[in-house]
Amino acid sequence: MEFFEVIHTQRSIRRFKPDVVPEELLWEMLDAAIRGPSGSNSQPWRWIVVRDAAKRKEIAQAVSAWMATRQDRPALRPEGAQEPDASKRRTAQAAADFFADVSQAPVLVIPCLYQLTSPLGDAQHLLAGTSIYGAVQNMMLAARAQGLGTTLMTFQRGIEDTLRTLLRLPLDATPACVVPLGYPAEGQRFGPVTRKPVETVVYWDDWGRAKGR
Amino acid sequence: MEFFEVIHTQRSIRRFKPDVVPEELLWEMLDAAIRGPSGSNSQPWRWIVVRDAAKRKEIAQAVSAWMATRQDRPALRPEGAQEPDASKRRTAQAAADFFADVSQAPVLVIPCLYQLTSPLGDAQHLLAGTSIYGAVQNMMLAARAQGLGTTLMTFQRGIEDTLRTLLRLPLDATPACVVPLGYPAEGQRFGPVTRKPVETVVYWDDWGRAKGR
Numbered sequence: 001m002e003f004f005e006v007i008h009t010q011r012s013i014r015r016f017k018p019d020v021v022p023e024e025l026l027w028e029m030l031d032a033a034i035r036g037p038s039g040s041n042s043q044p045w046r047w048i049v050v051r052d053a054a055k056r057k058e059i060a061q062a063v064s065a066w067m068a069t070r071q072d073r074p075a076l077r078p079e080g081a082q083e084p085d086a087s088k089r090r091t092a093q094a095a096a097d098f099f100a101d102v103s104q105a106p107v108l109v110i111p112c113l114y115q116l117t118s119p120l121g122d123a124q125h126l127l128a129g130t131s132i133y134g135a136v137q138n139m140m141l142a143a144r145a146q147g148l149g150t151t152l153m154t155f156q157r158g159i160e161d162t163l164r165t166l167l168r169l170p171l172d173a174t175p176a177c178v179v180p181l182g183y184p185a186e187g188q189r190f191g192p193v194t195r196k197p198v199e200t201v202v203y204w205d206d207w208g209r210a211k212g213r
Numbered sequence: 214m215e216f217f218e219v220i221h222t223q224r225s226i227r228r229f230k231p232d233v234v235p236e237e238l239l240w241e242m243l244d245a246a247i248r249g250p251s252g253s254n255s256q257p258w259r260w261i262v263v264r265d266a267a268k269r270k271e272i273a274q275a276v277s278a279w280m281a282t283r284q285d286r287p288a289l290r291p292e293g294a295q296e297p298d299a300s301k302r303r304t305a306q307a308a309a310d311f312f313a314d315v316s317q318a319p320v321l322v323i324p325c326l327y328q329l330t331s332p333l334g335d336a337q338h339l340l341a342g343t344s345i346y347g348a349v350q351n352m353m354l355a356a357r358a359q360g361l362g363t364t365l366m367t368f369q370r371g372i373e374d375t376l377r378t379l380l381r382l383p384l385d386a387t388p389a390c391v392v393p394l395g396y397p398a399e400g401q402r403f404g405p406v407t408r409k410p411v412e413t414v415v416y417w418d419d420w421g422r423a424k425g426r
Contacts, residue, residue: 003358006216007245007351027426031411032220036350037365041304043409052418091254113339126326127367129342130390134350134365137249138220141354145216152250152347154340168420177343196256198244205265207381213240 001145009190010141012091013149014098016105016182025146026107029181032142033111036135044116044131048167050108058166059159060103066158067099087194098180102155105180110156110163111136112173123174132176140179149184152177214358222403223354225304226362227311229318229395238359239320245355246324249348257329257344261380263321271379272372273316279371280312300407311393315368318393323369323376324349325386336387345389353392362397365390 030047038044050056098104113123113132122128140150156163156175163175184190203209243260251257263269311317326336326345335341353363369376369388376388397403416422 001216003214003216003219003354004241004245007248007355010248012250027411028217030415032217034408034411034414035220035223035406037225037353039367041407043414045414046420047415048420049415049417055418124339126337126339126341126387126389127370128339129346130365130367133342133346134353137347137350138354140250140347141216141351142220152343154252154343157340167418170420173420174339176339193248194254195247198240198247201247201256201258202243202260202262204262205268205380207259207261207383207386 006141006145008192010144011190011193012151013182013184013188013190014094014151014180015185015188016149016180017185018104018106019183021107021148021182025143025148028146029139029142029148030109033135033139036138038131038135042117042131044114045135046112046114046173048110048112050110050167051106053103055166056103056105056108059108059162060101062159062162063099063102063155066155070158098151099155102153102178102180106182107180109139109179109181110167111139111176111179112169113176114173116172116174128174129176136177136179143181144190147183148181149188149190150179150181152179154178219354219358221405223357224403224406225364226397226401226403227307227364227393228398228401229362229393230398231317231319232396234320234361234395238361241359242352242355242361243322246348246352249351251344251348255330255344257327258348259325259327259386261323261325263323263380264319266316268379269316269318269321272321272375273314275372275375276312276315276368279368283371311364312368315366315391315393319395320393322352322392322394323380324352324389324392325382326389327386329385329387341387342389349390349392356394357403360396361394362401362403363392363394365392367391 111132113128116123116128143150154177156178199210199213204211239262324345326341329336329341356363367390369391412423412426417424
């Protein structure tokens, strides 16, 4: 696929076919991931691909239990009483449906920061993100280029104990996010995303100095 | 360009021609950036494009002053006495040369987290990175697709006061990184990056369970 077509049609997919994803597509996707940047090319990462149905189910149950304790997430209020925008309501509903059982995705990829070294040595700090999330984006773009849907999730923060036990994570590994993936379900399509116009979020030489394109 | 060609030839460029970068290329690049993911599509960002020569020079001087105080960065020891790998030595030398005057790049893009909201509300925390660094990677890939070189740098953490004053950043804006860019200098080429083999950093269903491709 042409590069800019991938960029402009990659969007979150949260409903998947149960079909098995061919291993070669996963390798292509992961090989794209590791081309991403990291501080001093340290590549401080491991990528865990979870396909095992029992493990995905256990993760899904932990996510449900965690979500039940939370009040702060818009996706938990899909009725959207205060949400006038139909597109946002649909997104919130899709997110809530998926949160209810993330094992609907046939694959969960869990990128972990691993043995992060100085000067970006704190795996909980923003700057550690420069050594993993660019690679994650490569992976999600490469998935879309191969017809696979993904969505970037951060529920690992709520179920870290479960993940550590279930996947036997060592202490110097930190799950950075979770990327469910699979073939998009019927009716789920790649396509343009909704964003604020670029001219409104770009400033030139000085904060607040916007200009037309 | 074909998507996987971009992914597999995007690499750090640290020496640039002084040539002006056409504004339309910058817009294409920034419009690719904002297609990236953010928590609940909150798009908590502003992108500052610094082309002004005096401001770039002031940033470069602040970087030099900060680097002079640091002992912890490999790039500061380009002599590479303990570094047996010639490729790594060259990379370290190029990084040191560029750190000596980052205003060699005709453009510095400074992506800022802005008005980050709950549940990922701490702009200093790893998770905030999920709402900016994917977009930064989109930008760097889009630059490469247009023949522009970039490199992801984190020196903003050492010169934040200078950036705040010079660019008049509000308190709820946090510079997340700095991306210098321009046309690659003579002899600087896009091409494959050096990475550990993908089979060695991917585990299947359990920590440590690697397998061949």
